[in-house]
Amino acid sequence: MRNADHPGVSEMKLAKVLSALADPLRLGVVYLLADGEERQWGELDAPVSKSTLSHHMKTLRSAGVTRTRDEGTRCYVRLRADDLEECFPGLLAALLSAAPADATPVGLK
Template sequence: MAIWETPVIMSSMRAYKHPNPEDLVLERVLYALSDPVRMDIVRHLAGVTEASCGELDGGRPKSSMSHHFRVLRDAGLVQTRNVGTTHMNSLRSAELDVRFPGLLGAILSQR
């Protein structure tokens, strides 16, 4: 390789696993929503198409937010996709409404 050639290193961020809608468990969804931070994330996502983790962190430490996003993903509430080095999150409203009709709307209407 000539000195003016720079090797291209392809690194890909790992894709996140998301449960299938038919595998969503009510208790996991309710547990995920029982934390005020996670509830704030869900409320924010309910009003937008998607948002980055940085938009949703509220100044909290990255390690803490990683935990909250993992709980939300594992419960099936949030879909996370990689866009370069950014994680974009969206609420899985349609899937949740099919699995638990009216639940998300009822929860989001409470303040």
């Protein structure tokens, strides 16, 4: 994944962010990344295939929810908490405090 598309804060749209967060697996990824740590994709333990996880990660990245970076053959992801707070104050805090029961748990290997 070279030259990943990351929208700037001014380009982030609420409808696109909410759409990305509407999926239970993507919501599970956000909960996992909410600790502020950067994670290697290989560490993510999701109950889907690698290609499906890649699709979900691209959706989060394209909406501006996550930032992905390459380092050699490895790919790392982190939550754009500060950018989300700047663009949509209180959204992430409200989302994390709600903790819906239907979020697909995503853990670490």
